[in-house]
Amino acid sequence: MALLTVLEFPDPRLRTIAEPVEHVDDALRQVIDDMFETMYDAPGIGLAATQVNIHRQIITIDVSEDSDEPLVLINPSFESISDELEQMQEGCLSVPGFYEEIKRPNHIRVKALDRNGESFEMEAHDLLAVCIQHEIDHLNGKLFVDYLSNLKRSRIRSKLEKIHKLEQSN
Ligand SMILES: [Zn+2]
Numbered sequence: 694m695a696l697l698t699v700l701e702f703p704d705p706r707l708r709t710i711a712e713p714v715e716h717v718d719d720a721l722r723q724v725i726d727d728m729f730e731t732m733y734d735a736p737g738i739g740l741a742a743t744q745v746n747i748h749r750q751i752i753t754i755d756v757s758e759d760s761d762e763p764l765v766l767i768n769p770s771f772e773s774i775s776d777e778l779e780q781m782q783e784g785c786l787s788v789p790g791f792y793e794e795i796k797r798p799n800h801i802r803v804k805a806l807d808r809n810g811e812s813f814e815m816e817a818h819d820l821l822a823v824c825i826q827h828e829i830d831h832l833n834g835k836l837f838v839d840y841l842s843n844l845k846r847s848r849i850r851s852k853l854e855k856i857h858k859l860e861q862s863n
Pocket residue numbers: 784785786787827828831
């Protein structure tokens with residue numbers, strides 16, 4: 694197992710569109726295990742492969758209190774999305790230190806492959822629904838800051854750029 698480096702906004706690689714996974718094999722399961730390790734270490738409740746510079750459609754999630762309900766979605770797609778929206782505070786390992794209220798559909802149905810390559814469908818509500826949508830956005834090169842006003846997004850951008858510059862000069 695290995696900890697992976699998480700890309701941070703405004704890194705342009707976060708805008709890459711992930712490719713579908715063709716074969717679920719041991720090499721892919723290794724990537725999934727590394728993603729879980731990186732996510733739990735951060736700590737975070739969700740991670741998309743895009744965030745660790747692997748541009749394939751893989752997301753890892755665990756919204757349980759005890760971090761003991763790992764969920765992996767490979768090639769996820771929406772089967773249905775509710776009209777009802779819910780506002781929740783979101784954060785992101787790629788936008789560290791910033792939390793903003795975002796409105797999203799609060800009930801979704803998704804289809805994906807599991808870590809054995811078997812197809813499954815699941816329903817998700819509330820936090821899990823939000824988390825899955827947030828991670829699927831990553832696979833499409835989209836970040837939660839894209840839902841904010843230009844002003845808010847550029848403030849976050851310049852604060853993070855300052856931090857990144859400091860980190861480089863150290
Ligand atoms: Zn994120």
